[in-house]
Amino acid sequence: MILFEWLLDPANWSGPYGAPTLIWQHVVYTLAALLLASAIAVPIGLYVGHTRRGEFVIAGAANVLRALPSLGLIVLLVILFAPVFASDLAFIVPSLVVLILLAVPPIMTGTYSGVANANRAAVDAARGMGFTPLQVLLRVEIPCALPLIFSGLRGATLQVISTATIAAYVSLGGLGRLIIDGRAQNDYSQMAAGAILVALLALVVDLLIEFVAFATVSRGLTRRGTNRFSTVRRLLKPNRS
Amino acid sequence: MIEFQGVTKLYDGAPAVRNLDLVAPTGKLTVLVGPSGCGKTTSLRMVNRLVTPSSGTITLDGEPTDRMNVAQLRRRIGYVIQHAGLFPHRTVAQNVATTARLAGIDRKTARRKSLDLLEQVGLSASLAERYPWQLSGGQQQRVGVARALASDPKFMLMDEPFSAVDPIVRGQLQDEFLRLQREIGKTIIMVTHDIDEALKLGDQVAVMREGGELAQVATPRELLVRPADGFVADFVGRDRGYRHLGFAPIDNGLKLASEPVVQLGASPAEAAEAAIDGWVLVCDAAHRPLGWTDIARLRGPVREDDLNLSSTLAPMDGSMRELLDAALSSPSGRGVVTNTDGTLRGTIALGDLGGILAPLHRTGAERHS
Ligand SMILES: Nc1ncnc2c1ncn2[C@@H]1O[C@H](COP(=O)(O)OP(=O)(O)OP(=O)(O)O)[C@@H](O)[C@H]1O
Ligand SMILES: [Mg+2]
Numbered sequence: 318m319i320l321f322e323w324l325l326d327p328a329n330w331s332g333p334y335g336a337p338t339l340i341w342q343h344v345v346y347t348l349a350a351l352l353l354a355s356a357i358a359v360p361i362g363l364y365v366g367h368t369r370r371g372e373f374v375i376a377g378a379a380n381v382l383r384a385l386p387s388l389g390l391i392v393l394l395v396i397l398f399a400p401v402f403a404s405d406l407a408f409i410v411p412s413l414v415v416l417i418l419l420a421v422p423p424i425m426t427g428t429y430s431g432v433a434n435a436n437r438a439a440v441d442a443a444r445g446m447g448f449t450p451l452q453v454l455l456r457v458e459i460p461c462a463l464p465l466i467f468s469g470l471r472g473a474t475l476q477v478i479s480t481a482t483i484a485a486y487v488s489l490g491g492l493g494r495l496i497i498d499g500r501a502q503n504d505y506s507q508m509a510a511g512a513i514l515v516a517l518l519a520l521v522v523d524l525l526i527e528f529v530a531f532a533t534v535s536r537g538l539t540r541r542g543t544n545r546f547s548t549v550r551r552l553l554k555p556n557r558s
Numbered sequence: 559m560i561e562f563q564g565v566t567k568l569y570d571g572a573p574a575v576r577n578l579d580l581v582a583p584t585g586k587l588t589v590l591v592g593p594s595g596c597g598k599t600t601s602l603r604m605v606n607r608l609v610t611p612s613s614g615t616i617t618l619d620g621e622p623t624d625r626m627n628v629a630q631l632r633r634r635i636g637y638v639i640q641h642a643g644l645f646p647h648r649t650v651a652q653n654v655a656t657t658a659r660l661a662g663i664d665r666k667t668a669r670r671k672s673l674d675l676l677e678q679v680g681l682s683a684s685l686a687e688r689y690p691w692q693l694s695g696g697q698q699q700r701v702g703v704a705r706a707l708a709s710d711p712k713f714m715l716m717d718e719p720f721s722a723v724d725p726i727v728r729g730q731l732q733d734e735f736l737r738l739q740r741e742i743g744k745t746i747i748m749v750t751h752d753i754d755e756a757l758k759l760g761d762q763v764a765v766m767r768e769g770g771e772l773a774q775v776a777t778p779r780e781l782l783v784r785p786a787d788g789f790v791a792d793f794v795g796r797d798r799g800y801r802h803l804g805f806a807p808i809d810n811g812l813k814l815a816s817e818p819v820v821q822l823g824a825s826p827a828e829a830a831e832a833a834i835d836g837w838v839l840v841c842d843a844a845h846r847p848l849g850w851t852d853i854a855r856l857r858g859p860v861r862e863d864d865l866n867l868s869s870t871l872a873p874m875d876g877s878m879r880e881l882l883d884a885a886l887s888s889p890s891g892r893g894v895v896t897n898t899d900g901t902l903r904g905t906i907a908l909g910d911l912g913g914i915l916a917p918l919h920r921t922g923a924e925r926h927s
Contacts, residue, residue, distance in 0.1 A: 436643075436645075436646050438639060438640075438641050438642070438643035439643050439644065439645050439646060441608070441639055441643055442637065442639050442642075442643030442644070442645075442702075442705075443645070444608060444632070445603075445606055445608055445632060445637035445639065445715075446632060446633070446636075446637055446656065446657050446660065446705075446706070446709075447628075447629045447630070447631070447632030447633035447657075447660055448629070448660070449629050457645060457647075460647045461646060461647055535646075535647035535648070535689075536689060537645075537646050537647045537648060537649065537689030537690060537691065538646055538647050540689075540691055
């Protein structure tokens with residue numbers, strides 16, 4: 318079983334290049350990128366969705382950033398930043414920037430369309446009964462937008478987790494190390510381990526987000542009983558087919 | 559009191575509402591009615607400033623609305639929108655409590671209030687924890703009405719609140735709402751494009767025509783008897799002569815014939831003895847009319863199958879329209895009149911009705927000239 322050889326070797330599960338460290342690094346980069354991307358994308362999405370001003374920004378940004386050549390950009394940024402930053406930052410910052418740029422469009426689009434498509438009659442009623450604009454946003458538009466915000470977040474997360482792999486090209490840690498080092502050493506077992514761990518990590522994080530969505534989105538929106546969140550439901554109630 | 563003074567709204571230079579002068583008196587229900595696109599919704603939404611007038615003033619109890627804080631203004635006015643506009647992510651009880659919470663009422667009181675209101679609009683408390691998508695259109699509209707009432711506003715704006723339902727449910731909702739309004743006496747402006755609804759509910763009806771002009775403001779009865787022009791006459795409809803009887807109460811001194819009745823199970827001989835002109839009225843044990851029976855068709859004791867159910871009943875506290883209809887729909891030609899508790903009071907022959915209707919017609923004609 319060459320596929321699992323690396324994973325099954327206890328020596329690979331400790332130390333600075335052991336799997337736990339690499340997974341941890343991968344998770345940290347992913348989280349940092351998602352947090353920073355959300356900090357940019359969510360407010361813009363909310364603002365444009367609520368005011369309907371600057372809708373072209375959403376479409377434009379999504380199109381431009383989707384066509385982004387991730388690896389090329391990382392390398393370019395490393396070259397540009399190398400003189401500016403001392404130490405590891407010269408590698409970390411470019412990689413993070415690219416990951417953030419990748420995560421912004423799905424989160425921004427999800428937030429924007431969630432708010433823009435919030436039930437118009439409900440929003441109108443809220444304004445008519447004397448909600449302030451901020452109350453309309455917080456109490457009606459955002460709760461109604463949550464399903465789409467979460468789906469944007471899931472899209473972004475998958476992108477970031479997989480792209481964080483190629484960031485190892487510029488000596489960023491994370492699970493990409495296994496693939497790159499494995500390739501360099503012709504160690505296919507190590508490469509396979511990297512691929513498997515990345516896939517597993519993506520799956521686990523995706524489930525985690527689905528679970529948070531399950532817990533926070535109102536049942537009035539999910540109309541639970543239809544197919545949404547079926548995965549979570551199956552996990553929670555394994556006896557149900 | 560809500561007052562429009564020379565209010566105009568232009569969209570791209572074209573008037574949606576033109577120079578509207580209208581007073582909605584305190585405690586009364588004013589209905590705005592007119593064909594589609596004549597500016598009813600626009601007029602309504604200018605009151606709570608969801609639409610800004612191009613010119614003119616709207617006052618609330620004499621106070622111009624354009625000088626008020628807009629959120630405060632809206633909180634003083636209950637607003638019911640056409641398709642209810644319930645918050646999909648909140649339960650029915652939470653939806654209703656919204657306006658009360660906005661008015662600063664604490665959570666517990668607001669919840670108690672919302673449950674009370676649900677009952678008042680005729681919804682069972684078992685719906686309180688449901689979400690809007692689990693309700694029928696008619697139930698959603700009732701929740702919308704309850705939500706607007708929960709802050710106990712002095713003023714209400716209602717935009718086609720009973721439109722999304724079939725005629726039978728609509729009738730029920732209207733009846734319930736009239737009963738409620740008699741209790742609470744709010745100052746209401748209601749929009750509809752259904753003239754029957756306007757005539758049934760309005761203390762005062764404002765008819766608007768295309769281009770946002772007011773054609774006539776009058777009581778429902780006056781609208782039927784004295785339409786201001788051809789447009790109003792057309793809009794009010796062809797059978798207005800008959801319909802205005804709906805506003806004439808039945809005279810308490812109305813002379814009724816006493817009608818001999820039988821109960822279910824009576825023999826053909828008993829039925830024949832009680833019958834007048836071949837028809838006998840069948841009542842239940844409590845003396846409530848069930849229907850007429852044709853004794854010529856009777857083949858044994860009177861059964862439910864033998865009842866002719868075509869006739870309507872006129873309650874004594876009903877209108878002359880109901881009385882006339884009871885007589886017209888009765889196979890025996892005798893209209894059945896009941897007491898308010900549903901028991902038989904007596905009957906009146908179609909032929910005798912002419913004499914009762916004639917004076918009504920005369921008053922109508924006099925007011926005309
Ligand atoms: N936001 C807007 N922009 C431009 N024109 C508008 C706008 N809102 C309404 N109008 C126009 O103003 C006129 C009156 O519209 P309004 O919605 O008040 O009609 P309505 O009487 O409520 O009709 P309906 O019975 O169909 O609801 C219409 O001709 C409509 O096209
Ligand atoms: Mg309208």
